[in-house]
Amino acid sequence: MVRHTAGLMAEPAGRRLGGVAQEGSDTMARRIFYGSEDSQHGHFYPGDADKPLITLVHGGYWRNLYSMSMESKVAKDLNDRGYPVWNIEYRRVGEPGVVWPILGDDVLAAIDYGTAKLAKNAGHIVAAHSAGATLAVWAAAQRPDLLGVISRGGVLDLIERGDGDQSMRLLFDLAPNANQRLIKRTFAQASPVAAMPFTTRVRALHGRLDEQVPYQLSEWFLSQAQENGMDATLTMIEGEGHDDFLEPGSEGHAATVAAIEELSAR
Numbered sequence: 001m002v003r004h005t006a007g008l009m010a011e012p013a014g015r016r017l018g019g020v021a022q023e024g025s026d027t028m029a030r031r032i033f034y035g036s037e038d039s040q041h042g043h044f045y046p047g048d049a050d051k052p053l054i055t056l057v058h059g060g061y062w063r064n065l066y067s068m069s070m071e072s073k074v075a076k077d078l079n080d081r082g083y084p085v086w087n088i089e090y091r092r093v094g095e096p097g098v099v100w101p102i103l104g105d106d107v108l109a110a111i112d113y114g115t116a117k118l119a120k121n122a123g124h125i126v127a128a129h130s131a132g133a134t135l136a137v138w139a140a141a142q143r144p145d146l147l148g149v150i151s152r153g154g155v156l157d158l159i160e161r162g163d164g165d166q167s168m169r170l171l172f173d174l175a176p177n178a179n180q181r182l183i184k185r186t187f188a189q190a191s192p193v194a195a196m197p198f199t200t201r202v203r204a205l206h207g208r209l210d211e212q213v214p215y216q217l218s219e220w221f222l223s224q225a226q227e228n229g230m231d232a233t234l235t236m237i238e239g240e241g242h243d244d245f246l247e248p249g250s251e252g253h254a255a256t257v258a259a260i261e262e263l264s265a266r
Helices: 070-080 102-118 133-140 166-172 179-189 214-226 253-266
Strands: 002-005 016-021 028-033 043-045 053-057 085-088 123-127 148-152 202-207 232-237
Touching: 002 070, 016 070, 043 070, 053 070, 053 133, 053 202, 070 085, 070 123, 070 253, 085 102, 102 123, 102 133, 123 133, 123 253, 166 179, 202 214, 202 253, 214 232, 232 253
Parallel strands: 002 232, 053 085, 053 123, 123 148, 148 202, 202 232
Antiparallel strands: 016 028, 028 043, 043 085
16 A cells, blocks of 8 residues: 655663753653663653553664664654653664664664563554664564554565675675675565565555655565564655655654554554
8 A cells, every 4th residue: 555645744771861852842852761872771761551552663774873862863753752762872883893683673672672661551663764774664563562664765575686886785784796696695584575574564655756665665575564464654755865764854754653643543
């Protein structure tokens, strides 16, 4: 199912620091460590008990040049709507020794921490952007207790994405002369399509004008999900691109909120 939009408008484990103000935020968020490594932490915004926890997973080519601050404005907006928000960090390529599956395992651990320690009886939804959606959907495939996962401009199939992407080669520490069979087999380890079928609901959102991650990748994911009998939909955001999802005033963010409301209702 493809939707086209033209006018959508407890005690934590490990270490913990006190309240940390997010950029542009008048609400204090708690910085909580879900593991023992420096990057295994997140900012938690408490919300209404009758709303599901929203875990945010940022993108950025899986590299440590980018951080969870990319999702700060989205986290603040969702929290202002009453949602408890868990904006997570994870170890990324560029940190010593970090390659796949460390990134995926961190996201899975952060999701599990959120479910066990932060979510109330209203459930748990994961929303991720770009390369973060690769990790989030891969993790969500292993967690059928989630209400659903939302991909925003996500890289949803590494195999279909091709072998020329330097970010993917760095993610898997592949040599420049790696053969095609090894590349495909390696990429499949983290590809959400390769995890099919799974029962966690997927709501893919993609900007028609996305020049970084082609929207056809989400269309391909949807076609494969439908062939596997999964509960998955694609909403195409007309007139917007890749990073518009990070702006609360965008059509992409409005579609994100709509997907959260839909997943929360059942």
